[in-house]
Amino acid sequence: MGKGRLEAFSDGVIAIIITIMVLEMKVPQGATPAALLPVAPVFLSYVLSFVYVGIYWNNHHHLLQTAHKISGPMLWANLHLLFWLSLFPFATAWMGEHHDSAAPTALYGVVTLMAAVSYYLLQCAIIAADGAGSALRRALGRDWKGRLSPFLYAAGIVAAFRFTWLAQALYAFVALIWLVPDRRIENVLE
Numbered sequence: 454m455g456k457g458r459l460e461a462f463s464d465g466v467i468a469i470i471i472t473i474m475v476l477e478m479k480v481p482q483g484a485t486p487a488a489l490l491p492v493a494p495v496f497l498s499y500v501l502s503f504v505y506v507g508i509y510w511n512n513h514h515h516l517l518q519t520a521h522k523i524s525g526p527m528l529w530a531n532l533h534l535l536f537w538l539s540l541f542p543f544a545t546a547w548m549g550e551h552h553d554s555a556a557p558t559a560l561y562g563v564v565t566l567m568a569a570v571s572y573y574l575l576q577c578a579i580i581a582a583d584g585a586g587s588a589l590r591r592a593l594g595r596d597w598k599g600r601l602s603p604f605l606y607a608a609g610i611v612a613a614f615r616f617t618w619l620a621q622a623l624y625a626f627v628a629l630i631w632l633v634p635d636r637r638i639e640n641v642l643e
């Protein structure tokens with residue numbers, strides 16, 4: 454199997470995930486600007502999740518640019534990542550509807566944490582398939598964002614049971630640090 458097929462499948466799944474998230478949003482009950490206030494938490498949860506899914510889509514594209522061959526473990530690691538990304542619509546809707554509750558906020562953190570873990574496993578599978586001279590291995594270097602993010606997600610999960618706002622702020626902070634363009638892979642491929 455070529456990279457193109459894996460990319461096309463993943464792109465399709467990610468497009469469906471984003472579509473499902475937006476379809477979960479309900480129209481405000483009134484026609485005034487004040488009617489938007491009750492749906493603001495749902496909208497903000499959607500924006501956060503859209504950013505996360507967009508970051509994963511972008512970085513997934515860069516990851517696959519480094520791969521020279523597709524292996525069985527890469528296929529399974531990719532499916533593992535897509536599984537956790539596919540839970541974003543559910544976690545987003547639940548946290549948006551119950552933004553001040555611990556369980557939905559903690560579950561959102563679990564989904565983000567597991568997506569990060571599965572992304573790391575996909576990186577490992579690509580590196581293993583390409584061998585010692587892996588372009589991805591050279592590009593990642595110390596990968597401070599990749600190492601810091603799981604700790605912040607875990608801190609958010611714990612914080613959710615006492616301070617939901619802090620957990621949500623940690624999740625948003627992780628998204629913000631990943632929004633800064635990361636040129637490591639592009640630099641290695643040049």
